[in-house]
Amino acid sequence: MSLPTTGTRTPLRVRPVLMYHSISPSTGPDPHRLRVHPDRLDRHLRLLRRLGLRGVGLSELLRAQERGEAGRLVALTFDDGYTDFGEHALPVLERHGMRATLYVVAGRMDGSNAWDTGPQLPIMGADQVRAVAAAGHEVGSHTMTHERLVGTAAATLQEEVAGSRRVLQDVLQDDVTSFCYPYGACDDDAVDAVAAAGYDNACVIGDYEPGDRLTLPRCYVSPRDTAAHLVARMARHQLRQHGR
Ligand SMILES: [Zn+2]
Secondary structure (H helix, E strand, O other), X not given: OOOOOOOOOOEOOOOOEEEEOEEOOOOOOOOOOOEEOHHHHHHHHHHHHHOOOEEEOHHHHHHHHHOOOXXXXXXEEEEXXXXXXXXXXXXXXXXXXXXXXXXXXXHHOOOEOOOOOOOOOEEOOHHHHHHHHHOOOEEEEOOOOOOOEOOOOHHXXXXXXXXXXHHHHHHHOOOOOXXXXXXXXXXXXXXXXHHHOOOOEEEOOOOOOOOEOOOEOOEEOOOOOOHHHHHHHXXXXXXXXXXX
């Protein structure tokens, strides 16, 4: 994947940002390989701790980086806002004293991942989203309807990017500063819309090349990733980002 470049944006090299979706013990079909078992998430976080690392939300990682204090941090991100995050991911995160960013599809609260051809999973309602923030995690926007933001008309971009920020800020009565592009897909217009809407940071899906603050790469975590896989993914990220 190649990221858009306007020529005016500055590459930002960051610590690994891990990307999860559904966290559930379900054994139903998972055609897009987006469901990680809570026990596996537990093993991943235990591994981070063994390595002396701590998981935080993406905005927290960036703030720590600005202070030169991100050396032992990785960002944990969970896409779409499934109710199973509250049921199965929150307890695991809490057990390990870690935080995360949850990217909510703002126009699908109390609905499901209707954009997806796979199994339909319920998405949190406003109360559940507030509970995630109250537990100390970051809530970011993942658009209104999970539209692919490439070649998108200006009015749609405005609704998906700025509109979703407004909805979530209303729900949380707080600032929403982090954005996540559906499918990791964006073009210059989408990035410009994210900047214009007032977000501080945004992430794609990594090929690990440094993006800028509004196109930060992330590491996909597979349902079958063992501790060794995760170490390899983070090492690869570090190599691509920092050349060492
Ligand atoms: Zn998504």
